[in-house]
Amino acid sequence: MKAAFVTEPDATDPAAAIRVGELDTPDTPDGWVRVDVRAGALNMHDLWTLRGATRRPHPGPHVLGSDAAGVAEGRDVVVYPVLPTADGRAVPHATLLPDAGHGVLAEHIDVPAGHVVARPAHLDWAEAASLPTAWLTAYRMLFAKAALAPGQVVLVQGAGGGVATAAVSLAVAAGATVFVTSRSARKRERALALGAAAALDTGARTPQPVDVVIETVGAATFEHSTRSTRVGGTIVVCGGTSGFTANLDLTRLFAREITVHGSTMGSLEEFRALLEFVTEHRLRPAVDSTVDLADVSTQAARMLAGTAFGKLCVRVA
Numbered sequence: 001m002k003a004a005f006v007t008e009p010d011a012t013d014p015a016a017a018i019r020v021g022e023l024d025t026p027d028t029p030d031g032w033v034r035v036d037v038r039a040g041a042l043n044m045h046d047l048w049t050l051r052g053a054t055r056r057p058h059p060g061p062h063v064l065g066s067d068a069a070g071v072a073e074g075r076d077v078v079v080y081p082v083l084p085t086a087d088g089r090a091v092p093h094a095t096l097l098p099d100a101g102h103g104v105l106a107e108h109i110d111v112p113a114g115h116v117v118a119r120p121a122h123l124d125w126a127e128a129a130s131l132p133t134a135w136l137t138a139y140r141m142l143f144a145k146a147a148l149a150p151g152q153v154v155l156v157q158g159a160g161g162g163v164a165t166a167a168v169s170l171a172v173a174a175g176a177t178v179f180v181t182s183r184s185a186r187k188r189e190r191a192l193a194l195g196a197a198a199a200l201d202t203g204a205r206t207p208q209p210v211d212v213v214i215e216t217v218g219a220a221t222f223e224h225s226t227r228s229t230r231v232g233g234t235i236v237v238c239g240g241t242s243g244f245t246a247n248l249d250l251t252r253l254f255a256r257e258i259t260v261h262g263s264t265m266g267s268l269e270e271f272r273a274l275l276e277f278v279t280e281h282r283l284r285p286a287v288d289s290t291v292d293l294a295d296v297s298t299q300a301a302r303m304l305a306g307t308a309f310g311k312l313c314v315r316v317a
């Protein structure tokens with residue numbers, strides 16, 4: 001089968017470490033199901049794998065990818081990308097499929113049988129493949145961590161990211177007023193088209209203090225996140241694209257009684273709830289672009305350049 005994989009990570013030029021070629025199709029373990037993949041999507045996690053900074057369970061070719069949609073036993077499905085724990089529980093911070101040697105950027109993959117959920121019928125394959133990591137992460141941040149309620153005000157930092165674009169669409173659909181920040185005028189325009197009420201230059205003052213901040217940018221925006229949060233508000237952090245060490249003014253934290261949550265991926269129940277929410281509200285993930293599997297390294301280069309708006313997708317079949 002054709003797959004995108006890494007054999008020799010490259011810390012300085014991760015996109016150059018991607019190989020696309022033929023690998024043996026693995027046997028399907030008991031209790032798992034075969035998925036014929038139609039589309040996948042890239043995440044920052046894949047770049048860390050290409051850099052050699054994530055777990056590699058075996059020395060051979062390591063198939064990339066956590067996000068896939070395809071056909072399993074005649075059904076169109078989306079793959080939940082977190083493995084169950086040893087005692088069979090699906091918890092958000094367990095191991096991602098690629099970190100256990102089950103990357104999904106391949107023509108045929110095997111996943112635990114309960115880890116496929118019906119594809120929302122209004123989505124094409126690339127849109128469906130955008131949901132497992134970025135959209136699930138945004139869903140948990142907004143609804144499980146921040147307990148977002150209709151009418152609340154949300155600030156989403158770094159408007160173009162996969163998690164950020166998901167957070168804008170989900171929060172708008174949930175009845176929130178959404179402000180975004182971006183360094184790019186083009187991305188600010190596109191965020192307004194997704195339903196944001198205001199799109200600000202990175203670091204600019206928000207029209208009003210916000211109830212919830214969705215923070216994926218990290219070092220470059222965290223101080224602005226605390227500055228923008230109302231008394232009693234919530235900041236939810238799932239990543240730090242610009243750096244993981246941020247300035248934190250503790251005075252602001254305690255004087256405003258701000259709650260800061262860390263968040264990672266989401267549970268299988270949240271994944272099912274996400275797909276229902278997406279179906280009910282007819283949401284369509286923002287897809288920056290889709291390329292053939294053979295060209296996946298161009299998507300990694302785009303991710304490194306930080307120019308994308310929405311998910312960087314890959315056509316597998």
Ligand SMILES: NC(=O)c1ccc[n+]([C@@H]2O[C@H](COP(=O)([O-])OP(=O)(O)OC[C@H]3O[C@@H](n4cnc5c(N)ncnc54)[C@H](OP(=O)(O)O)[C@@H]3O)[C@@H](O)[C@H]2O)c1
Pocket residue numbers: 043044045133134137157158159160161162163164181182183184187202216217220221238239240241242263264265303306
């Ligand atoms: N914990 C989890 O489960 C989980 C899941 C998914 C992702 N993540 C993490 O979440 C983060 C976001 O990932 P993503 O794929 O959604 O998006 P991404 O491609 O990493 O980019 C997010 C945004 O970061 C902004 N940005 C980057 N450098 C910046 C800088 N120096 N100053 C200001 N803004 C900057 C860009 O915004 P503008 O260009 O618009 O300014 C970009 O649109 C990553 O760190 C990823 O590892 C974590």
